[in-house]
Amino acid sequence: MRNNLSKITLLFVIGTIIYSCSLVKRVPESEKLLTKNEIFVNDELNKEDRINNLVVQQPNTKFLNYPFGLTLYNAAKPNPDSSYQAWLNKKPNRIKNLNRFLSAKQVNRLGKSFFVSGLSNFMKETGEAPVIIDEKKAIRSKERLSGFYYNNGFIRNTVTMSIDSLGKKKGKIVYKITTGKPYFIDSISKFIETPAIDSMYTLQEKKSFIKKGDQYSYLNFDNERKRITQYLRNNGVYHFQESNVKYDAIIDDSVQKMNINLKIEDRYVKDGDTLTKRPFTVYKISQVNIFTNNTSKKERNQFNDSVTYRNFNIYSAGKLKYKPKAITNAIFIEKGKLFSDNDRTLTSKSLSNLKVFNYPNIEYVEDPSDSTNTSLIANIYLMSKPKYIWQPSIDVTTSDVQEFGISGRMAFTWRNLFKRAETFELSAKGNIGSSKDLANPNNVFFNISEYGVEGKLSFPRIVFPLDTRKIIKKEMLPTTNANIGLTSQRNIGLDKENLTGVFNYNWTPKQKNTIRFDLLNIQFIKNLNPENYFNVYTSSYNTLNDLAQDYNVDPANFENGNLTTQGAVNFINDVENGSTSLNPSDQDYKVIRSIGERRERLIENNLIVSSGITFFRNTKASLLDNSFYSIRTKIESAGNVLSLLAGTKNEDLNQNGNETMFGIEYSQYIKGEIDFIKHWDFGKKNTLAMRAFAGLAVPFGNAQSIPFSRSYFSGGSNDNRGWQAYSLGPGRSGGINDFNEANFKLAYSLEYRFRVGGNFYSAFFADIGNIWNVFDNITDEDYTFNGFSSFEDLAFGSGIGLRYDFDFFVFRFDLGYKAYDPGREVGDRWLKGVNFSKTVLNFGINYPF
Structure with missing residues (x-):
């Protein structure tokens, strides 16, 4: 036993030495690999991400505490082209022998091939070069750390930096910060030269971010500068900029106090070669000119058609193609109003929302006819998008249904259909495919098909018999959409004909909130081959x-x-x-x-006529924002209108004793959903993502169950990844059907995402959830939700994922395992599916939530 232990110890020591040497393989002899940064704040080690992220140089990324990216980079040949040439010339007959099979050009190109140099180049690009300690960058980090604490009130902080050796060609950087005492604001005074600005500021002074007695914070001063600028520029002060707001601070080190003086001086105006001071002016809009169909600045003064409508002057380089009201309804810059940045921004969004113009160009010029010099002319330049668009497309596809398929789509878009910025789109699609699973007595290669046609009409306003402008204002960018479509399948499943029709409204009550109201959503499904x-x-x-x-x-x-x-x-x-x-x-x-x-x-055939409202809020500020949340709630009701109509038609009841419309039993239910997603950014491209979902659809009146198209399923690459789609539940039934679905669903997912190296990312995830039958015609307790005891039926799937970021999309590959399977017998549910042979593979594009 002692002999074996000594051998194991020796192997471990040798392995550690080899591993350690391999990490510094590409580190020059006189340099050191950065292994870690240590930051001590007042003699205590600080591990906060917000502090550590201030350091310019970070060690190589680690995956499970292993620098995978660095290892990949070190495994690549430094100069594969040179190595190849050296290999060619190592033996005199090598080139001659290769030329027997390849030309001289092919021999040279062989050095560029994937296996000679391409693989090494890929490994270097995908991996991470060793992070060499750079003293200049360390000094920059020191300055950034000092600046951070200064900006948070520790005015007299001190920061020291040292580079410590950790063995051959390895080192760490230690930063030591002594914060000192925080400084507080003792008094606030102001000096504003322009009387009008002084009066406006006084009205809003209580909203200031800078408060007497608060600890000094640069962020508060920056927010106050932005607040003042935004307020003034939205109330007519056209020439005001953030740089016009300045602060003077008198610091008393004896008591750690600061006296702040807010300064807003008059603006400087260039008059010839000299700069002169002038008071700020509050401007009103004297004219609003709208130029349509302009393609260049040269044509801005060339117009053949013009009209004045509600104080708007509309000009066109050719015949005016739009009804004036369609354009002016989207414009919030109005004659007689004060200049406002908000009006300009809202006008740009609203005009873009019409979808008939490119992004508008809005310019302001001082009105030369105004002797008081307090008026602005707003010029809005619009360039129309093409009126007609023809978009054909064709794809070759493969799926579980068909081994080979060809699909095509032709879409025709007609903008400004009724000259009020409407958009009409008519599209036709078709698919033919081959499936070996179907009976094919005539030996026809293309034995399955699907085709359809769809029409969409969009209005950039609310289309309703009553005036809704007091409830849904034009600032909310409302739209009305009417869609109708028909698809037909042959030799696919039960073969279906599907007729859909939707009439809905969309608007944005606040910047990050949207509401969709489906006034009418119709779906008729007819099974042709039951x-x-x-x-x-x-x-x-x-x-x-x-x-x-x-x-x-x-x-x-x-x-x-x-x-x-x-x-x-x-x-x-x-x-x-x-x-x-x-x-x-x-x-x-x-x-x-x-x-x-x-x-x-x-x-059975389905006739669904429903209405519903969806509320969505997303706080994500940009594509790079990894700290946000979104929430979506939806309420849908179906069958109520048909229930009223069915009473007037007096159709006979069907064999189930239910009412019919046009001979078809209509669905009746109420459905509610809530979907909440939250992301936390931990820095260094590490993110924790969470999703919680709950949905319930309750049949009533004319129905005892929910249509398949409106029911819930569990499992799959965007759900519980320990199970394939439709294979989980309901309840503890074990997923015995081909497509398992129910009318009640709970789901919760947690995923920790981190960078492995290069564009490779990984994630650990845990998914919990299931589906059940409740308030419908299913009574088996294995399938139904029976109160708190049914929470034992929540399935737990976990696993690990690998992702590659292509910048414009993320390819995702997840390995899921059944950690807790409610379909098994009690006492035999835990970890029975955690086995490599039972891995559930999930492929996806972009993140699951």
Whole structure:
């Protein structure tokens, strides 16, 4: 035993030495690899990310405490082209021998190939070069740390820096910060030269970010400078800039106090070669000129058509193509109003929202006809987008349904349809494909098809019989959309014809909030080939076929020892009619009845007419913002309008005893959802992301269940990644169906994302959730939500993911495992799916949430 222990110790020591040497393989002899930064604040080690991120040089990124990126970089050849040439010339006959098979040009190009130099170049680009300690950068870091504490009130802080050796060609940098005592604001005074500015500031002085008695903070001073500028520029002071706000500070070191003097001097104006001081002026808008169809500055004064509408002067280089109201409704800069940056920004957004113009150019010039020099002329230059757009596209696809497919789409866009900035889009799509799973007696290669047509009409306003402008103001950028579409499938599943129609409104009540109101959402689904059910839902068929071997009473249901598709239906009817030996209390009876109920639900035609409202808020400031949250809530109600209409038509009830419309049983339910996402940025491209979701759809009135298209499923690359899509739940049933769905869902996901090296990222994730049946026609307790006890049915999936960032999208590859499987017997649920052979592979584009 001692001998083995000594061998293990020796191997460990040798491995450590080799590992240590490999890290500094590309570090020059006179340099040191930066292994870590240590920051001591008042003699205590500080590990806050916001402090550590101030350091300019950071050690190489580590994955599970291993510098994967650095190792990858070190494994690459430093100069693969030179190494290749050296290899060629090492033996005199090597080039001659290669030239027997390749030309001289090909031999030289071989050095550029992936396996000779391309692999090394890829490893260097993907990996990370060693971070060599740079004293100049360390001094910059020292200055940044000092500046940070200065800006937070520690005016007399001191920072020292030292580079410590950690062995051969390795080192660390130690920063020691002594903050000293914080400084507080003792008094605030002001000096504002322009009387008008002084009066305006006094009205808003109580909103100041700078308060007497507060600890000094540069951020408060910066926010106050922005607040003053924003307020003045939104109230007519056109020439005011942030740089006009200045502060003087008198510091008393004996008591750590600061006396602040706010200074706003008159502006400097260049008059010839000299600068003169002038008071700030409050400007009003005297004219608003709108120039349409202009392509260059040279054409701005060339117009053939003009009109004055509600104090707006509209000019066009050719015949005016727009009704004046369509343009002026989108403009918030008005004659007689004070100049305002907010009006300019809102005008730009509103004009862009029309989708018929490129981004507008808005300019202000002083009105030469105003002797008081207090007027501005606003000139708005608009360039129209193309009126007609034709967009054909074609793709080659493959999926679980088809081995090979060709899809095409043709879209025609017509802008400014009724001369009020409407947009109409008509598109047609088609797909033909080949599937070996289908019967193909004529041996036709393309044996499946799907085609459809869709029309979309968008209005940049609310289209409603009543005036809604007091509720939904034009500042909220409202739009109205009307869509209608028809698709048809052949030899795909049960084959469907799908008719959809949507009439909705969208508006933005606040900058980060949007609301969508679906006044009418219609969906009609007709199954053309319900006889194909058991060819599609093979798991249900296999279960039924196995049970039929024991309980079937009619030999005509079999062919070659297996149920025919019609025989499967007959067998279900025989069981429910009591023609077999099964009793309703038997478990096998319940399974067969459940399969029959599911079949009836999925082959029935659906008529859904619903209304709903969705609220969405997203606080993300930019693409680089990794600290934000979003929340989406939705309430939808279906069937109420049809319920009223059905009472007037007096149609006969169907075989289920429910009302019909045009011979089809209509759906009736109410549905509510909430989806919350939160991201925390820990710096160094490390992010914690969380998602919580809850949704419930309750059938009532004319329905006992929710249509398949409106139900919930669990599992998949954007859900619980320990299970494939549709394979989890409901409840503890074990996901025995081909497509498992229900009307109640809970889901929670947590994911820690971090950088591995280069553009490679990774993540650890945990997903919790499940679906259940509740308030519908399913009564089996394995499927239904039964109060707090059903929280034991929450499935727990976990795993690790690898991602590659292509800048414009992220390719995602996640390995999921069933950490807790409620479909297993109690006491046998934990960690039974954590096995490499049971890995669930998930591929996706961009992050799951």
